[in-house]
Amino acid sequence: MPRRIPNQVTQTVSRLLQGGYMKAPPAWYEATLRHPPLVPPPHHTRQRPDEDLPRSQQSSAMRQPHERAAAIGGRSKLNSRKKIRSQMPPLRPQPIVYEADRIRRQFFRDHPWETARPQTLAEMDYTLDHGDEPEIPAGTWPELSMWSRMNPSVEKYVCCANGSVIQCTLKTREVGGVSLSDAYRRTIASYHAIQAERELRMRYANLEARSLGADMGLSETERGFLKEGRELDKWAVPIAGTSSMESVPSAGTSPRDKRVKRVNSEFTGGDSYMAAASSVSHGRGTEMGPATGSAGAAAPAGASPSPDDYLGIGASLHR
Numbered sequence: 001m002p003r004r005i006p007n008q009v010t011q012t013v014s015r016l017l018q019g020g021y022m023k024a025p026p027a028w029y030e031a032t033l034r035h036p037p038l039v040p041p042p043h044h045t046r047q048r049p050d051e052d053l054p055r056s057q058q059s060s061a062m063r064q065p066h067e068r069a070a071a072i073g074g075r076s077k078l079n080s081r082k083k084i085r086s087q088m089p090p091l092r093p094q095p096i097v098y099e100a101d102r103i104r105r106q107f108f109r110d111h112p113w114e115t116a117r118p119q120t121l122a123e124m125d126y127t128l129d130h131g132d133e134p135e136i137p138a139g140t141w142p143e144l145s146m147w148s149r150m151n152p153s154v155e156k157y158v159c160c161a162n163g164s165v166i167q168c169t170l171k172t173r174e175v176g177g178v179s180l181s182d183a184y185r186r187t188i189a190s191y192h193a194i195q196a197e198r199e200l201r202m203r204y205a206n207l208e209a210r211s212l213g214a215d216m217g218l219s220e221t222e223r224g225f226l227k228e229g230r231e232l233d234k235w236a237v238p239i240a241g242t243s244s245m246e247s248v249p250s251a252g253t254s255p256r257d258k259r260v261k262r263v264n265s266e267f268t269g270g271d272s273y274m275a276a277a278s279s280v281s282h283g284r285g286t287e288m289g290p291a292t293g294s295a296g297a298a299a300p301a302g303a304s305p306s307p308d309d310y311l312g313i314g315a316s317l318h319r
Contacts, residue, residue: 010032141172
């Protein structure tokens with residue numbers, strides 16, 4: 001049912017009763033006929049204060065100081081309004097900058113190798129509180145070793161929730177009253193000292209373990225050399241006692257005979273070649289003289305090939 005003016009509700013119910021849409025009048029019908037509701041007063045708009053109005057709609061008392069200043073400076077009202085409108089800052093949200101983000105960004109810019117550390121993506125012990133801060137005695141500067149003397153990793157010592165370079169930097173600035181840059185440099189000096197101490201401990205622990213007979217295994221460099229040696233062994237010569245692969249024929253090929261240089265330098269126009277081919281086709285070897293072009297007797301088995309049989313035809317047929 002739409003909203004109606006209070007004095008029209010009784011009139012609407014009267015029409016519904018006359019038309020037969022309502023069988024019985026409601027309980028409040030007789031009371032509203034005897035005591036009709038009051039007519040609501042007209043709606044009055046609230047006038048805006050003079051200070052909130054544009055300068056063109058303000059009163060003369062508000063515009064008078066601005067007009068007097070414009071007249072003294074020799075500026076027109078139109079130009080001054082345009083300049084005021086152009087000099088207003090843009091209505092855009094301001095960037096949200098945290099000091100912890102600035103310290104974290106500078107830390108990774110100075111120590112890019114820290115991003116190569118393995119990280120745990122699963123947050124198993126996530127809590128909303130920031131943990132307990134170390135107790136710093138009065139009159140002493142905060143040191144990173146007060147949080148921990150272990151390995152200052154990225155996940156544990158750069159995150160703002162678990163005691164870190166960031167917390168130490170902010171605490172140093174708060175306690176010492178120095179700038180953020182000086183506090184960061186002091187904290188980074190503590191960070192480098194802890195890293196150097198950890199490296200020396202690991203080095204001497206390794207030497208002590210090796211002196212007691214511990215097998216530390218292969219290093220990454222030695223493991224790489226071992227893999228390279230295995231690949232080179234696959235290419236090695238399978239026959240023992242050989243130093244180069246050129247001395248052993250490749251698999252599937254037979255050793256080639258030494259090529260025989262022709263001693264007959266006389267040009268015969270191809271007659272010697274045809275005579276040698278004819279003798280080979282009849283099952284006879286070729287024995288061409290240096291000055292003759294006739295075929296000789298068949299070469300005995302095991303004899304060296306004829307100088308004219310430089311194609312190896314006769315040797316291949318005798319096998």
